Amino acid sequence: MSPDSGAISRDEVAHLARLARLAVTDAELDVFAGQLDVILGAVARVGEVAADDIPPTSHAVPLQNVFRPDVRRPGLSQEQALAGAPAAEEGRFRVPRILGEEQ
Amino acid sequence: MTTTAPALVDYDDVVARYEPTLGLEVHVELSTSTKMFCGCPTDFGAEPNTQVCPTCLGLPGSLPVVNQAAVEAAIRIGLALNCSIAPWGRFARKNYFYPDMPKNFQTSQYDEPIAVDGWMDVTLEDGEVVRVGIERAHMEEDTGKSLHVGGAAGRIHGAEYSLLDYNRAGVPLIEIVTKMIPGTGERAPEVARAYVTQLRDLIKSLGVSDVRMDQGSMRCDVNLSLSPTGSGVLGTRTETKNVNSLRSVERAVRHEMQRQAGVLDGGGAIVQETRHFEEQSGTTRPGRRKETSEDYRYFPEPDLVPIAPSAEWVEELRGTLPELPWEHRKRIQEAWGLSDEELRDLVNAGALELIEATVAAGAPAGEARSWWVAYLAQQANTRGVELAELPITPAQVARVIALVGAGDLNNKLARQVVDGVLAGEGEPDEVVESRGLKVVSDDGALIAAVDEALAAQPDVVEKIKGGKVQAAGAIVGAVMKATKGQADAKRVRELIIERCS
Ligand SMILES: [Zn+2]
Numbered sequence: 001m002s003p004d005s006g007a008i009s010r011d012e013v014a015h016l017a018r019l020a021r022l023a024v025t026d027a028e029l030d031v032f033a034g035q036l037d038v039i040l041g042a043v044a045r046v047g048e049v050a051a052d053d054i055p056p057t058s059h060a061v062p063l064q065n066v067f068r069p070d071v072r073r074p075g076l077s078q079e080q081a082l083a084g085a086p087a088a089e090e091g092r093f094r095v096p097r098i099l100g101e102e103q
Numbered sequence: 104m105t106t107t108a109p110a111l112v113d114y115d116d117v118v119a120r121y122e123p124t125l126g127l128e129v130h131v132e133l134s135t136s137t138k139m140f141c142g143c144p145t146d147f148g149a150e151p152n153t154q155v156c157p158t159c160l161g162l163p164g165s166l167p168v169v170n171q172a173a174v175e176a177a178i179r180i181g182l183a184l185n186c187s188i189a190p191w192g193r194f195a196r197k198n199y200f201y202p203d204m205p206k207n208f209q210t211s212q213y214d215e216p217i218a219v220d221g222w223m224d225v226t227l228e229d230g231e232v233v234r235v236g237i238e239r240a241h242m243e244e245d246t247g248k249s250l251h252v253g254g255a256a257g258r259i260h261g262a263e264y265s266l267l268d269y270n271r272a273g274v275p276l277i278e279i280v281t282k283m284i285p286g287t288g289e290r291a292p293e294v295a296r297a298y299v300t301q302l303r304d305l306i307k308s309l310g311v312s313d314v315r316m317d318q319g320s321m322r323c324d325v326n327l328s329l330s331p332t333g334s335g336v337l338g339t340r341t342e343t344k345n346v347n348s349l350r351s352v353e354r355a356v357r358h359e360m361q362r363q364a365g366v367l368d369g370g371g372a373i374v375q376e377t378r379h380f381e382e383q384s385g386t387t388r389p390g391r392r393k394e395t396s397e398d399y400r401y402f403p404e405p406d407l408v409p410i411a412p413s414a415e416w417v418e419e420l421r422g423t424l425p426e427l428p429w430e431h432r433k434r435i436q437e438a439w440g441l442s443d444e445e446l447r448d449l450v451n452a453g454a455l456e457l458i459e460a461t462v463a464a465g466a467p468a469g470e471a472r473s474w475w476v477a478y479l480a481q482q483a484n485t486r487g488v489e490l491a492e493l494p495i496t497p498a499q500v501a502r503v504i505a506l507v508g509a510g511d512l513n514n515k516l517a518r519q520v521v522d523g524v525l526a527g528e529g530e531p532d533e534v535v536e537s538r539g540l541k542v543v544s545d546d547g548a549l550i551a552a553v554d555e556a557l558a559a560q561p562d563v564v565e566k567i568k569g570g571k572v573q574a575a576g577a578i579v580g581a582v583m584k585a586t587k588g589q590a591d592a593k594r595v596r597e598l599i600i601e602r603c604s
Contacts, residue, residue, distance in 0.1 A: 064409045072143070072144050073156070075159075
């Protein structure tokens with residue numbers, strides 16, 4: 001299968017990999033493009049089954065307006081919050097140098 | 104890639120040849136007690152990572168629940184901006200990689216904002232009114248705070264690593280986006296500032312945020328593009344972030360107009376990008392190229408069900424809207440008989456609300472005003488703080504005014520009482536008591552002081568006896584001096600006349 005024959009191109013996979021901050025080799029791009037094509041094809045079959053009278057659904061349960069009152073609840077202590085962190089300093093999570101621009 | 108930036112174009116020259124189109128995005132941090140999707144506190148300035156829980160830390164298995172007070176605040180802001188409230192809408196995930204959101208996405212609203220299509224009439228200093236269209240107001244959550252270590256001046260550039268505090272992650276934010284504002288010409292910087300000022304006042308009056316730009320509870324992004332006058336072609340826009348004061352809003356618009364004109368004059372093209380405002384120099388520097396909205400891969404938040412405000416709920420909230428701040432001011436101006444200038448001075452000094460509260464606590468408007476704009480303004484100035492930050496309440500000022508009105512204090516003593524309150528010595532009555540500041544009107548003590556003063560100045564006594572009553576002033580002065588200003592001057596005068604007749 002040629003890389004560009006399906007619904008998802010090699011370039012699109014490269015773009016997605018960049019957004020997900022994944023280092024993907026050229027060989028992998030071809031592999032993933034093919035695999036993602038298969039997945040998209042499978043999902044697209046839903047569109048064939050659902051007729052026009054079935055609106056797109058984001059939630060499986062027919063609920064709306066689920067709120068909580070503006071009341072404080074106990075959370076974690078600083079020690080608990082940082083317990084699972086690979087590195088911490090001055091009560092804060094320590095993360096590697098942030099590459100790229102400020103958000 | 105470093106290129107020399109083209110020179111700024113003289114402002115008058117810019118507006119002679121280009122038309123600016125403005126757009127403003129304002130983020131307002133709500134002052135709810137808890138976060139948007141969890142019950143963590145939102146207090147400013149707490150120790151790092153002490154106001155966090157599994158939900159706002161994005162730990163596996165945690166689930167968000169929407170804060171009803173935040174939704175109500177969003178609806179009230181929308182209504183105050185003459186928006187329609189969406190009868191149904193969902194939250195969405197905005198996906199991006201950045202450690203300020205531990206979930207790796209921000210829960211926001213995308214194509215289904217809670218409030219759409221409103222407007223606000225913005226009044227400029229000279230009374231000209233510009234109607235600013237409101238595109239949308241939507242709910243989202245704030246991010247954590249990063250501390251960049253090892254670089255210059257805490258900047259991300261050159262930093263070795265970063266430290267994250269997630270206390271602020273998840274605090275409710277309302278983002279208010281204007282429609283494009285064309286046709287403001289040379290007044291664009293002024294319009295931008297006036298809009299943000301009025302929006303701040305409006306939101307403050309709703310009581311949903313403290314809207315402190317200096318503390319980041321109100322933040323503004325400025326979108327700006329230029330098109331050659333008369334061309335009718337909309338230019339490419341830039342988005343300037345980090346504009347954190349009203350004055351900066353005005354400066355950022357002005358600078359960006361001058362910068363873009365320089366680029367266009369040199370035959371260059373404006374790059375659609377995020378720029379950062381530099382407070383010191385009043386300039387903007389390029390930030391990241393804007394990711395397109397597809398890059399954020401928005402999709403409906405599966406963990407939160409839709410919000411569908413009923414018409415009854417919306418109307419109930421409409422009923423809670425206060426008088427608009429500018430209408431309120433107009434009413435106060437008429438009631439107190441203030442000129443436009445006097446009113447503006449009171450507003451700029453942050454005195455209006457304090458005076459109103461003092462009046463509400465029972466003081467006459469004239470005296471309340473005079474205390475806040477004169478003696479208290481001086482004290483604030485000396486201490487280098489805002490008027491509202493002085494450690495005295497309007498109720499305490501009203502009490503001092505009442506004591507003066509009752510004759511228990513004269514103005515000089517009243518100022519000493521205020522000094523005592525400011526020094527943390529307690530309530531006005533306690534200061535009067537502890538410093539012994541009550542006006543002496545007990546005749547026994549006063550007569551002794553009057554007789555002493557009369558004996559010292561027999562020539563004055565002769566004059567008074569001869570009918571020159573105004574000569575009594577010198578004796579009053581002497582008595583006041585002898586009693587360290589604590590005598591009741593009116594009673595002293597009466598006694599002098601009595602003793603000389
Ligand atoms: Zn939390």
